[in-house]
Amino acid sequence: MTVTWTSGYGINEAEPFVEWGPKGGQQGHSPAGTLTFDRSSMCGAPARTVGWRDPGFIHTSFLKELWPNTMYTYKLGHRFLNGTCMWNQMHQFKSSPYPGQNSVQRVVIFGDMGKDEADGSNEYNQFQPGALNTTNQLINDLENIDIVFHIGDICYANGYISQWDQFTSQIEPIASTIPYMLASGNHERDWPGTGSFYGNMDSGGECGVLVQNMFYVPTVNRDKFWYSTDYGMFRFCIADTEHDWRQGTEQYNFIEHCLASVDRQKQPWLIFLAHRVLGYSSDASYADEGSFAEPMGRESLQKLWQKYKVDIAIFGHVHNYERTCPIYQNICTNNEKHLYKGALNGTIHVAAGGAGASLSEFTPIQTKWSIFRDYDHGFVKLTAFDHSNLLFEYKKSRDGKVYDSFRISRDYRDILACTVDSCPSTTLAS
Ligand SMILES: [Fe+2]
Known part of the structure; x- marks a missing residue:
């Protein structure tokens, strides 16, 4: 710890x-x-x-x-x-449980929370109206949460340094009791000419220094904010969307190593986390670009998600909630919506960036892969009951109640099962 x-x-x-x-x-x-x-x-x-x-x-x-x-x-x-x-x-x-250990393990994941004033006073650049609701729901339910991942856009200090103290004070009841893990977002890192993949000014001049000092995560190099972490039956591979992830980069090699090196018999639940949506999203901004995700996202990484059988990929950045079918190359690989038995044959993609910042609109376009959309503040909870049973829940921040959920129920052989692009070729020799 x-x-x-x-x-x-x-x-x-x-x-x-x-x-x-x-x-x-x-x-x-x-x-x-x-x-x-x-x-x-x-x-x-x-x-x-x-x-x-x-x-x-x-x-x-x-x-x-x-x-x-x-x-x-x-x-x-x-x-x-x-x-x-x-x-x-x-x-x-x-x-924490030992890697592979069979015990009930409960994980909360969200992005883009930020902070808000409990007394209703205004602050400069304030625009995270859901932050206190989310924080209070987590504090109220803390005995039923084992670890939290806040996947980027942490406090939106945007260069006003004292706001980090305001944010850490807001989350102290959580972060002093359970692991509070992070991914890096545009509001932590981006600044022109400093090596961020996007050359915008979203960090307000912080260029990653605040997040890299105020929080510890097990990266090799604190500026290269990608890492893996194990929690019992879970393996989490956390990418850094503010640095290049495309094939041939240092980060791509890390992602492949993280996904490839987990023993799924012991850690069957393989989760990919990142700030910007590298997979699928019906957020209006991504639909307008025609890519329904961050350009160069899934083109670069979907082969890895498929080959290594990532169960769920969760992203922030878009301030809403959405869940897709298990999917590969734009095609749903499973028609079930609530109880997945056996092999998924693809990865379920989730946008969970609605933890606090002002909400972002969905496109009116209906896609075949979008199963559930919610224009509201909320967060995601994963509960692994054992090596074969996982519960996914989406809860609203306003009341802590579940508004979307599904289960995965399967055996180890279902993870080993081969589907499109997921197994090496076999020989005819016997
Ligand atoms: Fe963001």
Whole structure:
């Protein structure tokens, strides 16, 4: 487990650490690292100018060698040069299951949440009216959630640095209790001339520095925001749509390695996550482009999703909810809508970017692959009951109730089963 927090104490003033251990058991200490950045790390205005505010110090500690599915308690501390300590309140978390472990595992996924003011006051550039509803639903149901993925467009600070503290304060009840994992979006990373795949100014000059310092995710290089992570029977491959993903790139190679290296007998639920819609979406903006997705998205990646039998691909960026049939090359590979038995033969694509930011319209065009659309704020929950049974639910943020769902029920041999472009060729020799 990784614990990250901010303070005003640099390494010459106090040592940051975490006191932690099994709940009710002996507590030990782990050191924390300290990072910060200054105005020269920002790529442009407003982050470098009127939006700049000294971020203080960002501390990260790695709590290692945890027993699976065990309750731990922890407290953040700073030890000053004179030996006195300052403490934060006690928190607790349940450690992750071992990869492949058979226990009930519940995952919440959404994009584009942002933040809002509980007292109704206005803020500059404010446009995430659903953010508090989503946050409050998750807090109210926290004992039934094991891990969260916020897949890009995190807080929409857009170069106004102090808004990151506002956002982290809003999600603290969640992020201090369960893993809060991220993907990178345009509002975190994009800036002209800085290596982002899109040359727009959506990050307000942050060019990824804020998200890469304020949160830890297990990337090899924090600017290349792609990584894989295992949670019990799930394997998640998280792509970074703000860097090139096309064949021949470093990221494409990573995606293939992530998908190829999972043992599906132990981790049958293979989920692909990314910010922009690389798969399918009926959002009006994508329909107007004629591609029904990010240009160069599925052309580049659908062969990988098919070959490695990705179950579900979930995206943000479009501020609405949509679910497709299991699909490959624009063709539904399964006509069922609610209970998938046996092989899917394709990947189910989901847009889940409706967690907070103002909603985006769907095209009136009806496609054959779109099963359910909702123009409202909401989020997705996956529950793996065991190696054979998965429940997918879409919940609205306004009431926490389920408005769309399906189940997958299958055996290991159904994952091994061959369909179009999913198996290597066989020999006639026996
Ligand atoms: Fe976005």
